[in-house]
Amino acid sequence: MTTDTVTTIGGTLVQHGRVSDRIYVMHLSPRDLPGILDDLDGLAQRERYTKIFAKVPASALPLFLARGYVVEARVPRFFRGREDGCFASKFLDRKRRQESADTAGVLAAVREKAGDARPAGLPPGWKYSVATEDDADDLAALYGEVFATYPFPIADAGYLRETMAGDYRYFSVRTADGRLAAASSAEIYPDDENIEMTDFAVHPDFRGRNLSGYLLSRMEEEMWAAGMKTAFTIARALSYSINITFARAGYAWAGTLVNNTNICGGFESMNVWYRPLAG
The missing domain is CATH 3.40.630.30 (Gcn5-related N-acetyltransferase (GNAT))
Structure with a gap:
């Protein structure tokens, strides 16, 4: 990658x-x-x-x-x-x-269901954890499978270990038999007291279970406890699933970054969503 x-x-x-x-x-x-x-x-x-x-x-x-x-x-x-x-x-x-895709249509559909909160939980035996260096190989493999292109080298286990030592926290959900089903990360800006909720990936075998929503709720708990004031994300504007995850979680739309990022094999516009965590 x-x-x-x-x-x-x-x-x-x-x-x-x-x-x-x-x-x-x-x-x-x-x-x-x-x-x-x-x-x-x-x-x-x-x-x-x-x-x-x-x-x-x-x-x-x-x-x-x-x-x-x-x-x-x-x-x-x-x-x-x-x-x-x-x-x-x-x-x-x-x-x-020049925006060529129907990002406005996705946003309108998402906003219609913004108040439709879904309870987030895990199946029996599944486990959530803050990832460690021991998880880096599995995380890299998942990211490499889900994203054909990505603006950061998250399919590189060495990069993940390096960022774990800094202001990044990675989160994972594993099945009862230990398979990595989903992952995400929080990019922490301590001087700004905000965090980017990012790098959400769900293995194709486990989609449709609201695992991203579950990860997001646990990440917010962790980051609120760490004293962060505002959570935000830069989400693919054409991805209904990731936008609805944030809308349902109470995030507000801040704007769209046109033709901003090469992700999943091509250039895409990105929606910015945010939510105050404190005060």
Whole structure:
């Protein structure tokens, strides 16, 4: 599975590469402003990327808007439970900005059932756990089977072990006989006091059991206990199942990132969903 690169520019964490043909500012260091804007433009020009998108505090948004960015999603109290956050994007190719799929139709269908909460539980003998390094091989195998392409190298057991040692937590559901049925992860941003609920994968043999919904509820418990203020996700806009999982769990739609990510074999738009965990 080919993936993009995660690196730093100054104190700002970014991902970029050919797979998703973009730059993603994962964590913006305010100390890098305004110079980071020139750095991002220069990197995009050198590599001929067609999109830059960034998670930006509302206080810094005017600097990005002045440089041609547009707001594709907005999350109230995203940073430390106090300051709004914006997903600001700069399109460097007009074709990248044109939505061709019926993402609005999926979103409308999902919103109709947003209040239709489903109880989440496991069959007798099945077990939920926070994954450890011993689970990395099984996790990588599951991710490799479910995702033909992915923006991060989650089909690499070495990468999973490395991120487990940092600000990632992985979660798993196993059957009574020990098979890995489903997995997910929480990407923790401790300085921002928010977490991305991500990397949901259910083995084809075990779909239709609301395992993603179960994982999400347990993840929220873990992250609330860790003091995180806001949970969010960046979900495939054409996937009814993952969007309904978050809608049913009480998450609010923040916006759609157009042609944002190369996942499952092609470029797709992504929906941002969020939910306050405290206060």
